[in-house]
Amino acid sequence: MTMITTELIDSVCENLEENLPITKTLPEEGILHIDKLLPYICVYRYKKKDRYFSGLLKTQGSYLIVKDTVDISNLLTCLSSAIASKLNACLILEMWPVRKDHKADFEISCPKGKAPATVAAFEEGINELRVLYPEVSVTVSDTHKRHPERLEPLMNVDSSKETGNLIIGLAVPTIYERPEEHHVYSIFYRKFTTQLSAIIKRAVYEFIRVQTSNPFDHYLMLGKTHLDRLTLEADAALAEISEGMSFLLRTTPVNSSQEWVKFKENDFTKTPSFNYRLIALDPEKEKRKLFGIQIDKVDDPTISFILRDKRLEIEKQLTMLEERETDSFRFIGESLYGSIEEKVIKGADAILKTYPSGKDPDNIVKFDCHEFAEHAQKEIDFYQEKFPHLKLSLEIRKDVAGIMVSESTLLISTELSMDSARCDALIQHEVATHILTYCNGKSQPIKQMYTGFSGYDQLQEGLAVLAEYLVDGLTVNRLRLLAGRVLAANAMVGGATFIETFELLRRTHNFPEKTAYYVTMRIFRGGGLTKDAVYLAGLMQVMDYLKDGGKLETLYTGKFNTNHVALIEELLHRKVLKQPQLPRFLERDIAKERLKKLRHGISITELINK
Structure with missing residues (x-):
């Protein structure tokens, strides 16, 4: 047997005593990793290292992977004693x-009566794996033999009792591979690994809940807190490609104002001809970089999922840039943003039936770009103090339509003319939502938190429109606009032309000519972009989320979609992510009152005060 040096053992235990993270290389290519003081450690002793099985353990915050010819008894005794001395017990x-x-068949080896809640959690979790693989089964053996048949016990059972340790054996069927075919089912393996990782943490949580001095309020807190170099490198590489695309800027016309004048002069009979910014990158080269990123080496299943999901989105966006101004642009965009759900179309119809025409307030006061910028700057200055390490700014430019945000910069069109009563609502939409979530994301260790998870637009826009409602700035015209975008996108997907879609908005739904034009332009830009349908879809999604008891605060952590909320909450539990700064408008009395209404549940048409 190869022995581990006393110096290495002492070093490990000193680090553990001081609650420092541990990553040590052991003899014969072994590895010990302990993310933080945890009440358990997973052990795999191999004859020939299986990188896929090793990957199952590497999803945990505490693991020991070592060749079976290395004597780890002294190391384990030191580790388990140190853990038990602080937490009363160690699994x-x-x-x-x-x-x-x-x-x-999974096999659990544990003496009868020892940690029944832990064993029950393992059984329950493993049975849930049948959703992935129906043939899965589990047997529990009441035995003192808790190790592979070919090996000796990890520790003497009696001495382990004295130090407050419990040893459980778990034989895992390698259903993710066919060794005789030298084949691994990679997609299944990733799902299997993710689910097994959660099963282990839930079972360990049951152990510590009963047996230890438990500093953990949730089983997810047992997950990794520290991100390794490979994870950070993969995340940074993805962010660099994503930021370099400037996807929306490159798919938005630079001459929309000029084309509006021509469109009107031609009595709305000639389809506008839009020009776009030159694409200053090579999508093929970017794709080569994209798939050179080693996401397969990211051990954390949660972050690995986030990165893979984002990579797929970036690939589609790069292809869309290649296919700009073609039908393929639209088809790929539909797969990217998803089909327009029937309930969203019904919601849009309900809005336009309830409010069949717009409503202009009496004695309307207009703000131009400079007046709006003056008010917006005050809000930007407030958040600048909260994020002194970032540069928040605004620009008044000719090449944007209306108002938009690019990272931490508010872009305002020189042509802007808006109802002054909408000023506050739009500032909360753009600055206190889009810029704030960017800043919160930028303050996190994972760059995807500010560049945006796959499909983040829907929640971002829903949350931004929600801000308008909470500050009492959501008007009939604004809600009608969101509904019009949905119906315009649906018409375009159904084969309607630019002019047919424009007339649907103008004649059927009574939108002003210029509004109908700009809605149609946004839907048909680049060759057809259904993104604008996500504003209403996102608003309805956030309303459902709040009605179901979801935490509004979580949604400001960065840029992601509601299907990622569970992942965000996991990373918050694990302290991988920091709690976000919240928008200051939430302190207003009217925002608190309206939030209560949303939690009780109201319909989409009830967002307007009648």
Whole structure:
């Protein structure tokens, strides 16, 4: 047997005593990793290292992977004693791969009566794996033999009792591979790894809930807190490509104002001809960089999922830039932003039936770009103090339509003319939502938090429109505009032309000519972009989320979609992410009152005060 030096053991235990993260290389290519003081450690002793089985353990915050010819008894005794001295007990989970006659049977080895809640959590979780693999089964053996047959016990059972340790054996069927075919089912493996990782943490949580001095309020807090170099590098590489695309800027016309004048002069009979910024990158080269990123080496299943999902979105956006001004642009965009759900179309119809025409306030006062900028600057200055390490700014430019945000910069069109009563609502939409979530995301260790998860637009826009409602700035015209975008996008997907869509808005739904034009322009830009339908879809999604008891605060952590909320909450529990700065408008009495209404549940048409 190869021995581990006393110096290395002492070093490990000193780090553990001071609650420092540990990553140590052991003899014969072994590795010990302990993210923080945790009440358990997963152990895998191999004859020949299986990188896929090793990957199952590497999803945990505490693991020991080592060749079976290395004596780890002294190391384990030191580790488990140090853990037990601080937390009263320590669970040692030895895991090993099995595949008998192609069966899918998990085997749990644990003496009867010892930690029944832990064993029950393992059984329940493993049975849930049948959703992935129906043949999965689990047996529990009441035995003192908790290790592979070919190996000796990790520790003497009696001495482990004295130090407050419990050893459980878990034989895991390698159903993700066919060794005789030298084949691994990669997609299934990723799902299997993610689910097994959660099963282990839930079972460990049951152990510590009963047996230890428990500093953990949730099983997710057992996950990794520290991100390794490979994870950070993959995240940074994705962010660099995403930021370099400037996708929306490159798919938005630079001559929309000039074309409006021509369109009107031609009595709305000639389809506008839009010009776009030159694409200063090579999508093919960017794709080569994209798929050179080593996401397969990211051990954390949650972050690995986020990065893979984002990579797929970036690939589609790069292809869309290549296909700009073609039909393919639209088709790829539909797969990117998803189809328009029937309930969203019904919601848009309900809005336009309830409010069949716009409503202009009496004695309307207009703000031009400079007046709006003056008010917006005050809000930007407030958040600048909250994020002194970032540069927040605004620009008045000729090449943008209306108002938009690019990272931490508010872009305002020189042609802007708006109802002064809408000023505050639009500032909360753009600055206190889009810029704030960018700044919150920029303050996190994961760059995707500010560049945006896959499909983040829907929640971002829904949250931004929600801000308008909470500050009492959501008007009939604004809600009608969101509904009009949905119906325009649906018409375009159904084969309507630019002019047919424009006339649908102008004649059927009574939109002003210029409004109908700009809605149609946004829908048909680049060759057809259904993104604008996500504003209403996102608003309805956030309303459902709040009615179901969702935490509004979580949504400001960065840029993601509602299907990512569980992942964000996991990363917050694990302290990978920091709690976000919240918009100051939430302190207003009217915002608090309206938030209560939303939690009780109201319909989309009830957002307007009648």
